[in-house]
Amino acid sequence: MEGRYSLLEHVRSLLADEEGTLYKAAPFRVALCYPSPYHVGMSSLGFQAIYRELHEHPGATAERVFLPDDVEAFKRTRTPLFTWESQNPVSSFDMLAFSVAYELEVTGVFSLLELAGLPLLAEERREGGYPLVVAGGPLTFSNPDPLEPFVDVLVQGEAEDLIHVLVDAAASIQDRDALLAHLARIPGFRVPGRGGARYHVAKATDARLPARSQVVTPHTELRSMFLIEPERGCSRGCHYCVMRRTTNGGMRTVPPERVLSLIPDTAKRVGLVGAAVTDHPRIVELLRTIVDSGREVGVSSLRADRLTQELVDQLRRGGATNLTVAADGASQKMRDLVDRKHSEEQIVRAASFARTAGMKQLKVYNVVGLPFEGDEDIDELIRFTTELSRILPVALGVAPFVAKRNTPLDGAPFAGIREVENRLERLRKGLRGRAEVRPTSARWAWVEYMLAQCGPEGGLAAMDAWRAGGSFAAWKRAFEARGCEPYLARRVPDGRRNPVEWPTVPRVAPPEAPPPASAA
Numbered sequence: 165m166e167g168r169y170s171l172l173e174h175v176r177s178l179l180a181d182e183e184g185t186l187y188k189a190a191p192f193r194v195a196l197c198y199p200s201p202y203h204v205g206m207s208s209l210g211f212q213a214i215y216r217e218l219h220e221h222p223g224a225t226a227e228r229v230f231l232p233d234d235v236e237a238f239k240r241t242r243t244p245l246f247t248w249e250s251q252n253p254v255s256s257f258d259m260l261a262f263s264v265a266y267e268l269e270v271t272g273v274f275s276l277l278e279l280a281g282l283p284l285l286a287e288e289r290r291e292g293g294y295p296l297v298v299a300g301g302p303l304t305f306s307n308p309d310p311l312e313p314f315v316d317v318l319v320q321g322e323a324e325d326l327i328h329v330l331v332d333a334a335a336s337i338q339d340r341d342a343l344l345a346h347l348a349r350i351p352g353f354r355v356p357g358r359g360g361a362r363y364h365v366a367k368a369t370d371a372r373l374p375a376r377s378q379v380v381t382p383h384t385e386l387r388s389m390f391l392i393e394p395e396r397g398c399s400r401g402c403h404y405c406v407m408r409r410t411t412n413g414g415m416r417t418v419p420p421e422r423v424l425s426l427i428p429d430t431a432k433r434v435g436l437v438g439a440a441v442t443d444h445p446r447i448v449e450l451l452r453t454i455v456d457s458g459r460e461v462g463v464s465s466l467r468a469d470r471l472t473q474e475l476v477d478q479l480r481r482g483g484a485t486n487l488t489v490a491a492d493g494a495s496q497k498m499r500d501l502v503d504r505k506h507s508e509e510q511i512v513r514a515a516s517f518a519r520t521a522g523m524k525q526l527k528v529y530n531v532v533g534l535p536f537e538g539d540e541d542i543d544e545l546i547r548f549t550t551e552l553s554r555i556l557p558v559a560l561g562v563a564p565f566v567a568k569r570n571t572p573l574d575g576a577p578f579a580g581i582r583e584v585e586n587r588l589e590r591l592r593k594g595l596r597g598r599a600e601v602r603p604t605s606a607r608w609a610w611v612e613y614m615l616a617q618c619g620p621e622g623g624l625a626a627m628d629a630w631r632a633g634g635s636f637a638a639w640k641r642a643f644e645a646r647g648c649e650p651y652l653a654r655r656v657p658d659g660r661r662n663p664v665e666w667p668t669v670p671r672v673a674p675p676e677a678p679p680p681a682s683a684a
Contacts, residue, residue: 167241171232175248178202183430184379186215187249190225192335194218195247195257195295197229199264199272205230207385209393209437210301210323211263213375217327224331226261229254231272238279245279254280255295259334261327262315263301267615268608270310270623271630273299277314284627286316286356296334296343300326305365306406307569310615310623312356316340317347321365322396322412324372326352356620363570367412374418375437376426389462390431394423394450398439402492403502403572404531404565407439415440420450433460433483442470451478465490468510473517480521486559487518488527495544498534502573508548515555526556532587533565533579533609542587546594558599562588564609568616575651578613581606607636614643617650 179185196215198205205211205228218226227247232238238245244253254260260280262273274284277297283289286297299311300319308318319326329350337343347353347360354360376392398407399415409415427434434454441447441463447470454461461482468489476487491511493499499506515526530545552558564584567576579587584606592601615622628642629635 167237168243171237171241171243172246172251175246175251178381178383179248181383182379182381184377185249186219186226186378188219188225190221190223192221192224192259192331193257194224194226194259194261194331195229195254196226197254197260197262197273197276198231199262199269199276200231201233202230203384205263206379206381206383207391208263208265209375209377209391212378212391214261214263214300214323214327216378217324217372218331221328221331223335227252227257229260229276231275232279235275235279244281245276255282257295259296259298259331261319262297262299264299264303264308264311265301266303267307267310267612269303270615270626271634273311273314274627274630285313287313289316290340296340298330302406305411305570307616308354309619310626312620313623313627315356316344318354318356318360319366320352320354320363322368323366324368324375326366365412370416373416374423374426380431386435386462387433389433389435390427391435391437392423392426393438394418394420394436394441394447395438395444399443400440400503400505402504404492404568405439406568406571408571415443417444417446420446420453423450424453427454427459431459433462435462435464437464439465440467441465442467442475448472448475448478451475451482455482466514468506468514471510471514471517473520476514476517476521476523480523485523486525486527487514487521487523487556488529489514490529492529492531493534494530494532494537495541498537498541501534501536511548512552512555515552519556524557525559526552527559527561528552529561529563531563531565532591533584535573535576537579537587539587539590542590543594546591549595549599553599560591560595560599560601562591562601562603564604564606566609566613566616569651575617577650578610581610584609611636611639614639614648614650618643618648621646622648 198208198211215226215228218224227249229247246253277284282294297315298317298319299315300323304318304320311318319330333343333346337346344355344358348355348358351361351364352366354362373396374393377390380388380390382388395415395417397412397415399409401409451461455478462484466489489511491506492504493502496508518526549558549560567573588603595601615626625642625646625648629639632638
Protein backbone atom coordinates (compact mmCIF):
# COMPACT_ATOMS: atom_id res chain seq x y z
CA MET A 165 0.00 0.00 0.00
CA GLU A 166 2.87 2.37 0.78
CA GLY A 167 4.19 2.08 -2.77
CA ARG A 168 0.75 2.75 -4.26
CA TYR A 169 0.31 5.77 -1.98
CA SER A 170 3.62 7.25 -3.16
CA LEU A 171 2.49 6.96 -6.79
CA LEU A 172 -0.67 8.89 -5.98
CA GLU A 173 1.19 11.52 -3.99
CA HIS A 174 3.63 12.08 -6.84
CA VAL A 175 0.77 12.95 -9.18
CA ARG A 176 -0.92 15.15 -6.58
CA SER A 177 2.27 17.11 -6.01
CA LEU A 178 2.61 17.82 -9.73
CA LEU A 179 -1.04 18.82 -9.93
CA ALA A 180 -0.51 21.32 -7.13
CA ASP A 181 2.08 23.15 -9.25
CA GLU A 182 -0.18 23.46 -12.30
CA GLU A 183 -2.06 26.54 -13.45
CA GLY A 184 -5.20 26.08 -15.55
CA THR A 185 -6.13 22.49 -14.64
CA LEU A 186 -9.72 21.73 -15.61
CA TYR A 187 -12.25 19.86 -13.46
CA LYS A 188 -15.77 19.05 -14.61
CA ALA A 189 -18.47 16.46 -13.96
CA ALA A 190 -20.20 15.22 -17.11
CA PRO A 191 -21.99 12.05 -18.23
CA PHE A 192 -19.41 11.09 -20.89
CA ARG A 193 -15.88 10.72 -19.54
CA VAL A 194 -12.75 10.61 -21.68
CA ALA A 195 -9.31 9.51 -20.49
CA LEU A 196 -6.97 11.59 -22.67
CA CYS A 197 -3.80 9.51 -22.92
CA TYR A 198 -0.28 10.57 -23.89
CA PRO A 199 2.06 7.59 -24.45
CA SER A 200 5.15 9.41 -23.11
CA PRO A 201 5.89 10.79 -19.64
CA TYR A 202 4.24 13.91 -18.19
CA HIS A 203 7.15 16.28 -18.85
CA VAL A 204 6.95 15.40 -22.56
CA GLY A 205 3.17 15.24 -22.93
CA MET A 206 2.56 18.60 -21.31
CA SER A 207 4.76 20.21 -23.98
CA SER A 208 2.37 18.96 -26.69
CA LEU A 209 0.17 21.81 -27.89
CA GLY A 210 -2.19 19.44 -29.71
CA PHE A 211 -2.72 17.36 -26.57
CA GLN A 212 -3.57 20.47 -24.58
CA ALA A 213 -5.89 21.78 -27.31
CA ILE A 214 -7.96 18.58 -27.30
CA TYR A 215 -8.05 18.65 -23.49
CA ARG A 216 -9.71 22.07 -23.69
CA GLU A 217 -12.04 21.06 -26.54
CA LEU A 218 -13.33 18.08 -24.57
CA HIS A 219 -14.10 20.29 -21.58
CA GLU A 220 -15.95 22.74 -23.83
CA HIS A 221 -18.24 19.96 -25.03
CA PRO A 222 -21.46 20.29 -23.00
CA GLY A 223 -21.83 16.58 -22.30
CA ALA A 224 -18.21 15.49 -21.87
CA THR A 225 -15.24 15.83 -19.59
CA ALA A 226 -11.61 14.78 -19.93
CA GLU A 227 -8.92 13.69 -17.52
CA ARG A 228 -5.28 13.25 -18.48
CA VAL A 229 -3.17 10.09 -18.44
CA PHE A 230 0.58 9.84 -19.06
CA LEU A 231 3.07 7.02 -19.40
CA PRO A 232 4.50 6.63 -15.88
CA ASP A 233 8.14 7.47 -15.34
CA ASP A 234 8.40 4.14 -13.56
CA VAL A 235 6.12 1.59 -15.24
CA GLU A 236 7.55 -1.20 -13.13
CA ALA A 237 6.43 0.55 -9.93
CA PHE A 238 2.81 0.31 -11.10
CA LYS A 239 3.27 -3.37 -11.86
CA ARG A 240 5.11 -4.10 -8.63
CA THR A 241 2.44 -2.46 -6.48
CA ARG A 242 -0.42 -3.75 -8.67
CA THR A 243 -1.68 -0.20 -9.03
CA PRO A 244 -4.25 0.21 -11.81
CA LEU A 245 -3.45 3.06 -14.18
CA PHE A 246 -5.30 6.17 -13.01
CA THR A 247 -6.11 9.60 -14.36
CA TRP A 248 -4.46 12.74 -13.03
CA GLU A 249 -7.42 14.94 -12.16
CA SER A 250 -9.40 12.46 -10.03
CA GLN A 251 -6.97 9.52 -9.71
CA ASN A 252 -9.78 7.20 -10.83
CA PRO A 253 -8.99 3.99 -12.76
CA VAL A 254 -8.63 4.58 -16.50
CA SER A 255 -10.65 1.44 -17.22
CA SER A 256 -13.75 3.09 -15.69
CA PHE A 257 -13.89 5.79 -18.40
CA ASP A 258 -16.11 5.65 -21.48
CA MET A 259 -13.29 6.35 -23.92
CA LEU A 260 -9.51 6.21 -24.03
CA ALA A 261 -8.22 8.79 -26.52
CA PHE A 262 -4.53 8.53 -27.39
CA SER A 263 -2.49 11.34 -28.91
CA VAL A 264 0.49 9.75 -30.70
CA ALA A 265 3.23 12.05 -31.97
CA TYR A 266 5.58 9.67 -33.74
CA GLU A 267 6.24 6.03 -34.50
CA LEU A 268 8.28 4.97 -31.47
CA GLU A 269 5.52 6.06 -29.09
CA VAL A 270 3.48 3.03 -30.12
CA THR A 271 5.11 1.03 -27.31
CA GLY A 272 3.83 3.64 -24.85
CA VAL A 273 0.32 2.85 -26.08
CA PHE A 274 0.94 -0.82 -25.23
CA SER A 275 2.16 0.03 -21.71
CA LEU A 276 -0.83 2.26 -20.97
CA LEU A 277 -3.33 -0.33 -22.19
CA GLU A 278 -1.65 -3.04 -20.14
CA LEU A 279 -1.52 -0.93 -16.97
CA ALA A 280 -5.21 -0.06 -17.47
CA GLY A 281 -6.05 -3.78 -17.59
CA LEU A 282 -7.23 -3.72 -21.22
CA PRO A 283 -6.29 -6.28 -23.88
CA LEU A 284 -3.88 -4.75 -26.42
CA LEU A 285 -5.60 -6.05 -29.54
CA ALA A 286 -8.88 -4.44 -30.53
CA GLU A 287 -10.33 -7.81 -31.58
CA GLU A 288 -9.88 -9.03 -27.99
CA ARG A 289 -11.94 -6.12 -26.64
CA ARG A 290 -15.07 -6.80 -28.71
CA GLU A 291 -16.75 -8.43 -25.73
CA GLY A 292 -16.61 -7.41 -22.10
CA GLY A 293 -17.77 -3.80 -22.09
CA TYR A 294 -14.34 -2.26 -22.54
CA PRO A 295 -13.98 1.48 -23.16
CA LEU A 296 -13.78 2.71 -26.75
CA VAL A 297 -10.12 3.11 -27.72
CA VAL A 298 -9.30 5.83 -30.26
CA ALA A 299 -6.05 7.36 -31.46
CA GLY A 300 -5.10 10.56 -33.23
CA GLY A 301 -2.23 13.02 -33.16
CA PRO A 302 0.63 14.05 -35.46
CA LEU A 303 1.37 10.45 -36.48
CA THR A 304 -1.93 10.36 -38.40
CA PHE A 305 -0.58 12.93 -40.87
CA SER A 306 1.86 10.32 -42.21
CA ASN A 307 1.30 6.64 -41.44
CA PRO A 308 -0.98 5.53 -38.59
CA ASP A 309 -1.30 2.00 -40.07
CA PRO A 310 0.76 0.33 -37.29
CA LEU A 311 -1.86 1.50 -34.78
CA GLU A 312 -4.71 -0.29 -36.58
CA PRO A 313 -4.60 -3.62 -34.67
CA PHE A 314 -4.92 -1.85 -31.32
CA VAL A 315 -7.56 0.87 -31.74
CA ASP A 316 -11.26 0.93 -32.48
CA VAL A 317 -11.11 4.25 -34.32
CA LEU A 318 -8.40 6.41 -35.88
CA VAL A 319 -8.96 10.18 -35.90
CA GLN A 320 -6.88 11.45 -38.81
CA GLY A 321 -5.46 14.97 -38.96
CA GLU A 322 -6.55 18.07 -37.06
CA ALA A 323 -9.03 16.93 -34.43
CA GLU A 324 -10.46 20.11 -32.86
CA ASP A 325 -13.76 19.69 -34.74
CA LEU A 326 -13.72 15.91 -35.08
CA ILE A 327 -13.46 15.34 -31.32
CA HIS A 328 -16.92 16.90 -30.89
CA VAL A 329 -18.34 14.71 -33.66
CA LEU A 330 -16.76 11.67 -32.04
CA VAL A 331 -18.10 12.40 -28.57
CA ASP A 332 -21.59 13.17 -29.89
CA ALA A 333 -21.67 9.83 -31.69
CA ALA A 334 -20.15 7.77 -28.87
CA ALA A 335 -22.50 9.26 -26.27
CA SER A 336 -25.64 8.71 -28.33
CA ILE A 337 -25.04 5.36 -30.09
CA GLN A 338 -24.83 2.68 -27.43
CA ASP A 339 -24.35 -0.32 -29.72
CA ARG A 340 -20.60 -0.64 -30.48
CA ASP A 341 -21.04 -2.11 -33.96
CA ALA A 342 -23.52 0.58 -34.95
CA LEU A 343 -21.19 3.29 -33.61
CA LEU A 344 -18.20 2.01 -35.58
CA ALA A 345 -20.24 1.67 -38.75
CA HIS A 346 -21.48 5.25 -38.30
CA LEU A 347 -17.99 6.68 -37.76
CA ALA A 348 -16.56 4.80 -40.75
CA ARG A 349 -18.82 6.86 -43.00
CA ILE A 350 -17.59 10.23 -41.70
CA PRO A 351 -14.51 11.83 -43.37
CA GLY A 352 -11.61 12.04 -40.96
CA PHE A 353 -12.37 8.77 -39.17
CA ARG A 354 -10.93 5.40 -40.08
CA VAL A 355 -12.33 2.28 -38.46
CA PRO A 356 -9.94 -0.65 -38.94
CA GLY A 357 -11.68 -3.42 -40.82
CA ARG A 358 -14.78 -1.34 -41.46
CA GLY A 359 -13.67 1.44 -43.77
CA GLY A 360 -13.04 5.13 -43.76
CA ALA A 361 -10.79 7.01 -46.17
CA ARG A 362 -7.15 6.05 -45.66
CA TYR A 363 -4.80 8.99 -45.14
CA HIS A 364 -7.66 11.49 -45.22
CA VAL A 365 -6.24 14.32 -43.10
CA ALA A 366 -8.99 16.45 -41.56
CA LYS A 367 -8.72 20.23 -41.33
CA ALA A 368 -9.94 22.19 -38.34
CA THR A 369 -12.09 25.25 -38.99
CA ASP A 370 -10.36 28.59 -38.62
CA ALA A 371 -12.63 29.42 -35.68
CA ARG A 372 -10.80 26.73 -33.65
CA LEU A 373 -7.43 28.45 -34.12
CA PRO A 374 -5.08 29.10 -32.53
CA ALA A 375 -4.20 26.09 -30.39
CA ARG A 376 -2.80 27.21 -27.05
CA SER A 377 -1.87 25.94 -23.62
CA GLN A 378 -4.56 25.19 -21.11
CA VAL A 379 -2.26 24.01 -18.34
CA VAL A 380 1.08 25.65 -17.52
CA THR A 381 3.51 23.75 -15.32
CA PRO A 382 7.16 24.05 -14.26
CA HIS A 383 7.56 20.27 -14.63
CA THR A 384 7.90 20.06 -18.39
CA GLU A 385 10.41 20.31 -21.23
CA LEU A 386 9.35 23.96 -21.68
CA ARG A 387 9.34 25.09 -18.07
CA SER A 388 6.37 27.31 -17.10
CA MET A 389 5.90 28.43 -20.72
CA PHE A 390 2.54 29.34 -22.24
CA LEU A 391 2.42 27.93 -25.78
CA ILE A 392 0.39 29.37 -28.63
CA GLU A 393 0.45 29.02 -32.42
CA PRO A 394 0.58 32.19 -34.53
CA GLU A 395 0.25 30.01 -37.62
CA ARG A 396 -0.66 26.47 -38.55
CA GLY A 397 0.84 24.43 -41.36
CA CYS A 398 3.57 25.43 -43.77
CA SER A 399 3.75 27.16 -47.15
CA ARG A 400 6.96 25.37 -48.12
CA GLY A 401 7.44 22.16 -50.05
CA CYS A 402 10.37 20.35 -48.42
CA HIS A 403 10.28 16.85 -49.90
CA TYR A 404 10.87 15.00 -46.62
CA CYS A 405 8.26 16.83 -44.54
CA VAL A 406 4.71 15.74 -43.75
CA MET A 407 3.66 19.29 -42.84
CA ARG A 408 4.28 20.81 -46.26
CA ARG A 409 2.25 23.21 -48.38
CA THR A 410 0.08 20.43 -49.82
CA THR A 411 -1.02 19.37 -46.31
CA ASN A 412 -4.33 20.94 -45.32
CA GLY A 413 -3.97 23.93 -47.60
CA GLY A 414 -0.56 25.12 -46.50
CA MET A 415 -0.03 27.80 -43.87
CA ARG A 416 -2.87 29.59 -42.09
CA THR A 417 -1.87 32.65 -40.09
CA VAL A 418 -3.50 34.07 -36.97
CA PRO A 419 -3.54 37.87 -36.57
CA PRO A 420 -1.12 39.05 -33.85
CA GLU A 421 -3.98 40.87 -32.16
CA ARG A 422 -5.81 37.59 -31.56
CA VAL A 423 -2.64 35.84 -30.40
CA LEU A 424 -1.90 38.62 -27.91
CA SER A 425 -5.49 38.65 -26.62
CA LEU A 426 -5.22 34.98 -25.66
CA ILE A 427 -1.97 35.22 -23.68
CA PRO A 428 -2.88 35.26 -19.96
CA ASP A 429 -1.68 38.16 -17.84
CA THR A 430 0.03 35.62 -15.58
CA ALA A 431 2.17 34.20 -18.41
CA LYS A 432 5.77 35.27 -17.94
CA ARG A 433 7.19 33.04 -20.67
CA VAL A 434 5.55 32.63 -24.09
CA GLY A 435 6.39 30.04 -26.75
CA LEU A 436 5.30 30.63 -30.34
CA VAL A 437 4.77 27.19 -31.86
CA GLY A 438 4.22 26.08 -35.44
CA ALA A 439 5.80 24.47 -38.47
CA ALA A 440 7.01 27.78 -39.91
CA VAL A 441 6.58 30.52 -37.31
CA THR A 442 9.11 32.88 -38.89
CA ASP A 443 7.16 32.77 -42.16
CA HIS A 444 4.36 34.71 -40.45
CA PRO A 445 4.29 38.11 -42.21
CA ARG A 446 3.99 40.00 -38.90
CA ILE A 447 6.30 37.89 -36.75
CA VAL A 448 8.69 40.72 -35.81
CA GLU A 449 5.79 42.89 -34.69
CA LEU A 450 4.41 40.04 -32.59
CA LEU A 451 7.77 39.31 -30.98
CA ARG A 452 8.40 42.98 -30.21
CA THR A 453 5.01 43.39 -28.54
CA ILE A 454 5.47 40.31 -26.36
CA VAL A 455 8.96 41.37 -25.29
CA ASP A 456 7.89 44.95 -24.63
CA SER A 457 5.27 43.58 -22.24
CA GLY A 458 8.09 42.23 -20.07
CA ARG A 459 7.78 38.59 -21.04
CA GLU A 460 10.33 36.07 -22.22
CA VAL A 461 9.63 34.57 -25.63
CA GLY A 462 10.75 31.55 -27.63
CA VAL A 463 10.05 30.39 -31.20
CA SER A 464 9.82 26.72 -32.20
CA SER A 465 10.92 26.93 -35.83
CA LEU A 466 13.40 29.44 -37.23
CA ARG A 467 14.01 29.53 -40.97
CA ALA A 468 17.44 30.93 -41.82
CA ASP A 469 16.18 32.68 -44.94
CA ARG A 470 13.59 34.61 -42.89
CA LEU A 471 15.91 35.86 -40.17
CA THR A 472 16.83 39.53 -39.87
CA GLN A 473 18.94 41.32 -37.33
CA GLU A 474 15.83 42.87 -35.83
CA LEU A 475 14.10 39.50 -35.44
CA VAL A 476 17.13 37.93 -33.77
CA ASP A 477 17.54 40.99 -31.52
CA GLN A 478 13.95 40.57 -30.33
CA LEU A 479 14.63 36.92 -29.51
CA ARG A 480 17.69 37.95 -27.52
CA ARG A 481 15.67 40.59 -25.67
CA GLY A 482 13.15 37.86 -24.93
CA GLY A 483 15.76 35.76 -23.14
CA ALA A 484 17.18 33.53 -25.89
CA THR A 485 20.88 32.75 -25.53
CA ASN A 486 21.11 30.31 -28.46
CA LEU A 487 19.90 30.55 -32.05
CA THR A 488 18.61 27.33 -33.64
CA VAL A 489 18.24 26.78 -37.39
CA ALA A 490 17.82 23.69 -39.56
CA ALA A 491 19.95 23.02 -42.62
CA ASP A 492 18.51 19.56 -43.37
CA GLY A 493 21.08 18.54 -45.93
CA ALA A 494 24.79 17.83 -45.54
CA SER A 495 25.60 19.79 -48.70
CA GLN A 496 23.93 22.25 -51.01
CA LYS A 497 23.22 19.38 -53.41
CA MET A 498 21.41 17.53 -50.64
CA ARG A 499 19.45 20.64 -49.70
CA ASP A 500 18.46 21.03 -53.34
CA LEU A 501 17.40 17.38 -53.38
CA VAL A 502 14.88 17.91 -50.58
CA ASP A 503 13.89 21.40 -51.82
CA ARG A 504 15.13 22.96 -48.58
CA LYS A 505 15.44 26.56 -49.73
CA HIS A 506 18.40 27.54 -47.58
CA SER A 507 21.83 28.52 -48.82
CA GLU A 508 25.14 28.57 -46.99
CA GLU A 509 25.11 32.35 -47.25
CA GLN A 510 21.80 32.57 -45.40
CA ILE A 511 22.95 30.27 -42.60
CA VAL A 512 26.21 32.23 -42.26
CA ARG A 513 24.18 35.42 -42.07
CA ALA A 514 22.02 33.87 -39.32
CA ALA A 515 25.17 33.08 -37.32
CA SER A 516 26.34 36.66 -37.73
CA PHE A 517 22.97 37.97 -36.54
CA ALA A 518 23.26 35.77 -33.44
CA ARG A 519 26.78 36.96 -32.66
CA THR A 520 25.78 40.61 -33.07
CA ALA A 521 22.81 40.07 -30.76
CA GLY A 522 25.11 38.63 -28.09
CA MET A 523 24.02 35.01 -28.26
CA LYS A 524 26.34 32.28 -27.04
CA GLN A 525 25.77 29.40 -29.46
CA LEU A 526 24.38 28.43 -32.85
CA LYS A 527 22.47 25.15 -32.95
CA VAL A 528 22.14 23.60 -36.41
CA TYR A 529 19.94 20.60 -37.14
CA ASN A 530 20.88 18.38 -40.05
CA VAL A 531 20.20 14.97 -41.57
CA VAL A 532 22.48 12.31 -43.00
CA GLY A 533 21.58 9.34 -45.15
CA LEU A 534 19.58 11.09 -47.86
CA PRO A 535 19.36 9.31 -51.25
CA PHE A 536 22.56 9.66 -53.33
CA GLU A 537 24.51 11.17 -50.43
CA GLY A 538 28.25 10.41 -50.48
CA ASP A 539 31.38 11.08 -48.47
CA GLU A 540 31.91 14.31 -50.38
CA ASP A 541 28.64 15.65 -48.99
CA ILE A 542 29.69 14.83 -45.43
CA ASP A 543 33.03 16.53 -46.08
CA GLU A 544 31.17 19.62 -47.27
CA LEU A 545 29.21 19.63 -44.01
CA ILE A 546 32.47 19.42 -42.07
CA ARG A 547 33.94 22.31 -44.03
CA PHE A 548 30.84 24.47 -43.64
CA THR A 549 30.35 23.72 -39.93
CA THR A 550 33.98 24.66 -39.34
CA GLU A 551 33.31 27.97 -41.08
CA LEU A 552 30.29 28.61 -38.88
CA SER A 553 32.28 27.80 -35.74
CA ARG A 554 34.58 30.72 -36.50
CA ILE A 555 31.58 33.02 -36.10
CA LEU A 556 29.92 31.39 -33.08
CA PRO A 557 30.30 28.10 -31.19
CA VAL A 558 28.25 25.43 -32.99
CA ALA A 559 26.26 22.46 -31.71
CA LEU A 560 25.40 20.22 -34.65
CA GLY A 561 22.38 17.98 -34.16
CA VAL A 562 22.38 15.14 -36.67
CA ALA A 563 19.55 12.70 -37.35
CA PRO A 564 19.46 9.83 -39.86
CA PHE A 565 16.99 10.44 -42.66
CA VAL A 566 13.70 8.54 -42.26
CA ALA A 567 11.34 8.60 -45.23
CA LYS A 568 7.74 9.30 -44.25
CA ARG A 569 4.56 8.27 -46.02
CA ASN A 570 2.65 10.89 -48.01
CA THR A 571 5.75 12.93 -48.87
CA PRO A 572 7.65 13.12 -52.19
CA LEU A 573 10.43 11.00 -50.65
CA ASP A 574 7.97 8.32 -49.56
CA GLY A 575 9.53 4.96 -50.31
CA ALA A 576 13.14 6.17 -50.28
CA PRO A 577 15.26 3.42 -48.69
CA PHE A 578 17.01 3.73 -45.36
CA ALA A 579 20.71 4.36 -45.94
CA GLY A 580 21.70 1.47 -43.68
CA ILE A 581 22.73 1.37 -40.03
CA ARG A 582 26.41 0.76 -40.72
CA GLU A 583 26.52 3.39 -43.45
CA VAL A 584 24.90 6.01 -41.22
CA GLU A 585 27.20 5.17 -38.33
CA ASN A 586 30.22 5.52 -40.64
CA ARG A 587 29.02 8.95 -41.75
CA LEU A 588 28.44 10.05 -38.18
CA GLU A 589 31.94 8.90 -37.25
CA ARG A 590 33.35 10.80 -40.23
CA LEU A 591 31.56 13.90 -38.92
CA ARG A 592 32.87 13.42 -35.39
CA LYS A 593 36.45 13.06 -36.54
CA GLY A 594 36.25 15.94 -38.97
CA LEU A 595 34.75 18.31 -36.39
CA ARG A 596 36.69 17.20 -33.30
CA GLY A 597 37.74 20.30 -31.41
CA ARG A 598 35.74 22.53 -33.76
CA ALA A 599 32.07 21.84 -33.06
CA GLU A 600 29.92 19.68 -30.81
CA VAL A 601 28.23 16.82 -32.69
CA ARG A 602 24.97 15.50 -31.21
CA PRO A 603 23.81 12.47 -33.22
CA THR A 604 20.70 10.39 -32.76
CA SER A 605 20.84 6.61 -32.93
CA ALA A 606 21.10 4.99 -36.36
CA ARG A 607 19.59 1.79 -34.96
CA TRP A 608 16.47 3.44 -33.58
CA ALA A 609 16.14 5.54 -36.71
CA TRP A 610 15.93 2.25 -38.64
CA VAL A 611 13.18 1.03 -36.29
CA GLU A 612 11.35 4.32 -36.85
CA TYR A 613 11.80 3.87 -40.62
CA MET A 614 10.31 0.39 -40.55
CA LEU A 615 7.25 1.60 -38.63
CA ALA A 616 6.95 4.67 -40.87
CA GLN A 617 7.00 2.56 -44.05
CA CYS A 618 5.11 -0.57 -42.94
CA GLY A 619 1.45 -1.38 -42.47
CA PRO A 620 -0.49 -2.95 -39.57
CA GLU A 621 2.01 -5.81 -39.50
CA GLY A 622 4.58 -3.26 -38.29
CA GLY A 623 2.41 -2.57 -35.27
CA LEU A 624 2.12 -6.27 -34.50
CA ALA A 625 5.90 -6.55 -34.73
CA ALA A 626 6.19 -3.61 -32.32
CA MET A 627 3.95 -5.48 -29.87
CA ASP A 628 6.13 -8.58 -30.15
CA ALA A 629 9.32 -6.56 -29.62
CA TRP A 630 7.82 -4.75 -26.62
CA ARG A 631 6.76 -8.04 -25.06
CA ALA A 632 10.26 -9.42 -25.64
CA GLY A 633 11.87 -6.59 -23.70
CA GLY A 634 12.20 -3.90 -26.36
CA SER A 635 15.87 -4.37 -27.24
CA PHE A 636 17.06 -3.59 -30.75
CA ALA A 637 17.63 -7.31 -31.33
CA ALA A 638 14.03 -7.97 -30.29
CA TRP A 639 12.82 -5.42 -32.85
CA LYS A 640 14.87 -7.03 -35.62
CA ARG A 641 13.52 -10.47 -34.81
CA ALA A 642 9.96 -9.19 -34.62
CA PHE A 643 10.06 -7.40 -37.97
CA GLU A 644 11.45 -10.53 -39.61
CA ALA A 645 8.96 -12.87 -37.96
CA ARG A 646 6.02 -10.71 -39.00
CA GLY A 647 7.25 -10.45 -42.58
CA CYS A 648 7.46 -6.65 -42.43
CA GLU A 649 8.52 -4.99 -45.64
CA PRO A 650 8.77 -1.25 -46.26
CA TYR A 651 6.23 0.28 -48.59
CA LEU A 652 8.67 0.47 -51.52
CA ALA A 653 9.51 -3.23 -51.35
CA ARG A 654 5.82 -4.17 -51.30
CA ARG A 655 5.01 -1.87 -54.20
CA VAL A 656 8.02 -2.63 -56.39
CA PRO A 657 8.96 -6.32 -56.06
CA ASP A 658 12.52 -5.97 -57.33
CA GLY A 659 13.25 -3.23 -54.79
CA ARG A 660 13.88 -0.57 -57.43
CA ARG A 661 12.29 2.79 -56.80
CA ASN A 662 9.47 4.22 -58.88
CA PRO A 663 11.26 7.16 -60.56
CA VAL A 664 8.16 9.29 -61.01
CA GLU A 665 7.76 9.66 -57.25
CA TRP A 666 11.17 11.10 -56.40
CA PRO A 667 12.22 14.69 -57.08
CA THR A 668 14.97 15.70 -59.47
CA VAL A 669 18.43 15.15 -57.99
CA PRO A 670 21.00 17.67 -59.22
CA ARG A 671 23.85 15.20 -59.55
CA VAL A 672 24.74 12.03 -61.41
CA ALA A 673 23.70 8.88 -59.59
CA PRO A 674 26.24 6.08 -59.15
CA PRO A 675 26.17 3.44 -61.90
CA GLU A 676 24.54 0.76 -59.75
CA ALA A 677 21.62 3.03 -58.82
CA PRO A 678 18.73 3.92 -61.15
CA PRO A 679 19.06 7.47 -62.51
CA PRO A 680 17.05 10.23 -60.82
CA ALA A 681 14.07 11.64 -62.62
CA SER A 682 11.67 14.53 -62.23
CA ALA A 683 8.63 14.18 -60.03
CA ALA A 684 5.32 13.72 -61.71
